[in-house]
Protein backbone atom coordinates (compact mmCIF):
# COMPACT_ATOMS: atom_id res chain seq x y z
CA UNK A 1 0.00 0.00 0.00
CA UNK A 2 1.25 3.46 -0.89
CA UNK A 3 1.21 6.11 1.81
CA UNK A 4 -1.61 8.59 1.05
CA UNK A 5 0.51 11.42 2.47
CA UNK A 6 3.92 10.98 0.85
CA UNK A 7 3.32 8.21 -1.71
CA UNK A 8 6.07 5.92 -0.46
CA UNK A 9 5.48 2.21 0.05
CA UNK A 10 4.17 1.42 3.52
CA UNK A 11 5.31 -1.52 5.64
CA UNK A 12 2.60 -4.05 6.41
CA UNK A 13 2.35 -5.20 9.99
CA UNK A 14 -0.16 -5.59 12.76
CA UNK A 15 -1.74 -3.78 15.66
CA UNK A 16 -2.77 -6.13 18.39
CA UNK A 17 -4.97 -5.84 21.43
CA UNK A 18 -6.09 -8.68 23.65
CA UNK A 19 -9.71 -7.53 23.63
CA UNK A 20 -9.95 -6.63 19.96
CA UNK A 21 -9.02 -3.51 18.05
CA UNK A 22 -11.79 -0.96 17.83
CA UNK A 23 -12.18 2.69 17.00
CA UNK A 24 -14.45 4.55 19.40
CA UNK A 25 -15.67 8.16 19.34
CA UNK A 26 -15.19 8.48 23.09
CA UNK A 27 -12.70 7.15 25.60
CA UNK A 28 -13.85 4.03 27.35
CA UNK A 29 -12.55 2.41 30.48
CA UNK A 30 -10.15 -0.34 29.46
CA UNK A 31 -12.07 -2.74 31.69
CA UNK A 32 -15.22 -1.96 29.69
CA UNK A 33 -13.69 -2.26 26.23
CA UNK A 34 -15.48 -5.51 25.50
CA UNK A 35 -18.72 -3.59 25.77
CA UNK A 36 -19.62 -2.24 22.35
CA UNK A 37 -20.28 1.41 22.96
CA UNK A 38 -22.32 3.57 20.62
CA UNK A 39 -20.42 4.36 17.46
CA UNK A 40 -17.78 1.75 18.17
CA UNK A 41 -16.23 0.37 14.97
CA UNK A 42 -14.49 -2.97 14.75
CA UNK A 43 -11.27 -2.68 12.76
CA UNK A 44 -11.12 -6.39 11.98
CA UNK A 45 -9.72 -6.81 8.51
CA UNK A 46 -8.97 -10.42 7.89
CA UNK A 47 -6.05 -11.50 10.06
CA UNK A 48 -5.93 -15.01 11.54
CA UNK A 49 -6.41 -13.58 15.03
CA UNK A 50 -9.28 -11.43 13.89
CA UNK A 51 -10.49 -10.54 17.38
CA UNK A 52 -7.00 -9.71 18.60
CA UNK A 53 -5.09 -8.32 15.64
CA UNK A 54 -5.63 -6.19 12.56
CA UNK A 55 -3.44 -5.49 9.58
CA UNK A 56 -1.88 -2.04 9.77
CA UNK A 57 0.44 -0.20 7.43
CA UNK A 58 3.23 1.94 8.77
CA UNK A 59 4.84 4.85 6.94
CA UNK A 60 8.18 5.33 8.63
CA UNK A 61 8.66 8.50 6.63
CA UNK A 62 5.50 10.26 7.87
CA UNK A 63 5.28 8.42 11.20
CA UNK A 64 1.71 7.42 10.43
CA UNK A 65 -0.11 4.11 10.73
CA UNK A 66 -3.10 3.30 8.53
CA UNK A 67 -5.74 0.64 9.25
CA UNK A 68 -8.05 -0.31 6.38
CA UNK A 69 -11.11 -2.05 7.80
CA UNK A 70 -13.04 -2.30 4.54
CA UNK A 71 -12.64 -6.09 4.86
CA UNK A 72 -14.39 -6.02 8.23
CA UNK A 73 -17.21 -8.52 8.64
CA UNK A 74 -19.19 -6.50 11.18
Ligand SMILES: [Zn+2]
Pocket residue numbers: 003004005006007008059060061062063
Ligand atom coordinates in the same frame (compact mmCIF):
# COMPACT_ATOMS: atom_id res chain seq x y z
ZN1 LIG B 1 4.19 8.71 4.22
